[in-house]
Amino acid sequence: MPSNPTPVAEEKPAVLPDEAPVSAGSATGSTKIHAALTRSSTGSADLRELESGLDSLQSDAIRKARVDWSRILLPVAALVVLIIIWQFYVSLGLKRRDQVPGPMDVLEQFGTLWAEGSLQEAVWTSLQRGIMGFLISVVIATPIGLLLAQVAPLRRAFGPLISGLQVLPSVAWVPAAIIWFGLTDATVYFVVFMGAIPSIINGLISGVDQIPPQYRSVGTVLGASRFQMAVQIILPAALPGYLSGLKQGWAFSWRSLMAAEIIAVGGTIGFGLGSMLNQGRDLADMTIVMSAILLILAVGILIELLVFAPIEKRLLQRRGLLAGSTR
Amino acid sequence: MPVVLENLGKRFGEGAPVLDDVNATIGKGEFVALLGASGCGKSTLLNIMAGLEVPTSGALEVPSDGAAFMFQDAALFPWLTARENVELALKLRGVGKAERRTKADELLDLVHLAEAGDKRPHELSGGMRQRVALARSLAQDRQLLLMDEPFAALDAITRDLLHDELERIWKETGRTIVFVTHNVREAVRLGQRVLLLSSRPGRVVQEWNVTEEHRTDAGLAGQLTGVITARLREEIRRHAK
Ligand SMILES: Nc1ncnc2c1ncn2[C@@H]1O[C@H](COP(=O)(O)OP(=O)(O)O)[C@@H](O)[C@H]1O
Numbered sequence: 394m395p396s397n398p399t400p401v402a403e404e405k406p407a408v409l410p411d412e413a414p415v416s417a418g419s420a421t422g423s424t425k426i427h428a429a430l431t432r433s434s435t436g437s438a439d440l441r442e443l444e445s446g447l448d449s450l451q452s453d454a455i456r457k458a459r460v461d462w463s464r465i466l467l468p469v470a471a472l473v474v475l476i477i478i479w480q481f482y483v484s485l486g487l488k489r490r491d492q493v494p495g496p497m498d499v500l501e502q503f504g505t506l507w508a509e510g511s512l513q514e515a516v517w518t519s520l521q522r523g524i525m526g527f528l529i530s531v532v533i534a535t536p537i538g539l540l541l542a543q544v545a546p547l548r549r550a551f552g553p554l555i556s557g558l559q560v561l562p563s564v565a566w567v568p569a570a571i572i573w574f575g576l577t578d579a580t581v582y583f584v585v586f587m588g589a590i591p592s593i594i595n596g597l598i599s600g601v602d603q604i605p606p607q608y609r610s611v612g613t614v615l616g617a618s619r620f621q622m623a624v625q626i627i628l629p630a631a632l633p634g635y636l637s638g639l640k641q642g643w644a645f646s647w648r649s650l651m652a653a654e655i656i657a658v659g660g661t662i663g664f665g666l667g668s669m670l671n672q673g674r675d676l677a678d679m680t681i682v683m684s685a686i687l688l689i690l691a692v693g694i695l696i697e698l699l700v701f702a703p704i705e706k707r708l709l710q711r712r713g714l715l716a717g718s719t720r
Numbered sequence: 721m722p723v724v725l726e727n728l729g730k731r732f733g734e735g736a737p738v739l740d741d742v743n744a745t746i747g748k749g750e751f752v753a754l755l756g757a758s759g760c761g762k763s764t765l766l767n768i769m770a771g772l773e774v775p776t777s778g779a780l781e782v783p784s785d786g787a788a789f790m791f792q793d794a795a796l797f798p799w800l801t802a803r804e805n806v807e808l809a810l811k812l813r814g815v816g817k818a819e820r821r822t823k824a825d826e827l828l829d830l831v832h833l834a835e836a837g838d839k840r841p842h843e844l845s846g847g848m849r850q851r852v853a854l855a856r857s858l859a860q861d862r863q864l865l866l867m868d869e870p871f872a873a874l875d876a877i878t879r880d881l882l883h884d885e886l887e888r889i890w891k892e893t894g895r896t897i898v899f900v901t902h903n904v905r906e907a908v909r910l911g912q913r914v915l916l917l918s919s920r921p922g923r924v925v926q927e928w929n930v931t932e933e934h935r936t937d938a939g940l941a942g943q944l945t946g947v948i949t950a951r952l953r954e955e956i957r958r959h960a961k
């Protein structure tokens with residue numbers, strides 16, 4: 394047993410033998426009353442009832458999710474307003490019509506390109522490459538990211554380099570890629586990888602960094618092995634950060650792809666949206682240029698709306714991280 | 721004796737020791753409240769008992785299978801439902817898949833949360849989360865349960881209820897509990913024994929026994945609360961400049 398004295402509670406204020414007595418007997422001997430806690434319920438059934446009452450008072454009633462039309466109508470309205478402004482500007486006639494075509498001219502060009510089949514071909518080629526390049530980037534970047542996040546010396550060594558690569562515009566790789574791989578698909582993919590991989594790695598690392606340290610303590614206390622910790626705790630905990638890394642990775646893939654397609658034309662490289670843009674420039678046809686820009690934008694928006702937004706929403710909602718956001 | 725601390729000391733780096741010469745013995749099935757001012761090293765001591773930190777001096781004896789631990793904030797995993805959180809503890813303990821579900825439901829029922837198994841942590845109130853965390857720490861099935869200010873962030877109404885709840889579960893399960901708190905009333909309400917930890921360095925300076933009468937007699941409990949408060953204040957006053 395420890396050497397500490399164990400005075401009985403009911404006695405007058407107890408003190409350690411080697412210390413001066415308590416100066417003011419603020420508890421006993423004075424009229425001061427200290428509130429205390431005692432058993433407050435009368436038994437298990439009573440407790441169960443009280444708790445159940447408190448639980449229902451403190452839990453939010455489940456809110457029914459309805460379709461929020463403003464989410465759809467507001468962006469559409471914004472789009473309509475922008476097109477009206479565009480049309481208004483064009484009808485002022487400040488610039489030559491072939492330099493600044495109106496919405497109707499572009500729509501007409503869309504029709505022509507569609508009829509030729511080159512619109513579908515360009516969208517399909519680019520989308521296919523973008524998605525393939527992105528998926529391969531994910532497969533390469535994920536294990537590297539996990540490794541860097543978990544092994545401190547590796548991260549010290551390569552962290553700055555990878556952050557740096559993320560800042561470097563991947564267009565800068567196009568000349569090198571053309572010299573190495575010629576005008577082939579390999580050039581396009583190489584540029585996409587150099588754009589997407591660093592940002593996915595960084596996203597995963599910051600996702601792991603943002604894990605509350607307590608999660609690891611809980612894992613340790615629960616007896617998780619190193620592998621169990623990584624798979625059962627670290628990975629799911631890092632998922633929101635990883636997902637935003639993936640989103641950014643996709644954006645970088647898509648941008649890099651367009652850059653590569655604009656610059657590297659010909660050879661065995663097929664006809665993508667970037668090639669269409671370049672073709673518009675060569676023909677000095679602004680309606681083709683505008684069509685290509687709008688298509689590139691539309692693909693970006695659609696992938697965000699149809700793929701990433703639902704996944705992210707579901708993920709955050711399940712974790713209760715959506716409340717109060719303006720989404 | 722499940723826990724024996726002998727001349728235990730802890731310092732972080734080159735700083736002044738946080739804990740110095742801590743001595744205590746905790747018997748099987750005992751409910752001990754570890755009381756001290758904020759920053760006196762209560763969490764550090766508990767982490768040492770849990771094996772999350774190593775002491776820099778002294779010796780300690782804890783059960784060989786380790787201890788269950790309950791944190792101040794529930795620290796439930798937000799991507800799992802309440803039941804899955806409990807099941808994860810069972811899984812990491814090596815309980816088979818078939819048995820996990822029934823066991824988890826039993827434990828949730830023990831903390832009166834049988835209905836809330838499919839809810840996610842953010843859908844639960846603070847008190848419910850702490851009860852799930854309690855169920856999870858019971859799922860570890862360790863004789864020793866360490867609790868680090870588990871009710872400190874709760875409102876008073878909920879806390880009073882959880883005191884009753886914890887006392888009931890302690891009696892039902894026969895666990896040895898070390899309950900850390902900075903709240904004298906809470907220590908007197910729950911502990912069979914209250915250990916007072918001094919500040920800088922942390923050391924067990926005094927202990928009091930709390931009897932069954934204190935649980936129901938508010939006057940008696942109030943008196944003891946006063947005595948302990950006075951002693952705690954004296955300890956704090958020593959550090960006045
Ligand atoms: N990992 C750490 N590194 C350095 N100092 C620490 C660390 N953990 C705790 N401390 C210090 O030890 C002291 C006691 O902390 P803690 O055990 O958390 O106190 P309590 O739980 O009683 O409030 C504090 O002064 C704190 O700053």
Ligand SMILES: [Mg+2]
Nearest residue numbers: 762763868869
């Ligand atoms: Mg603490």
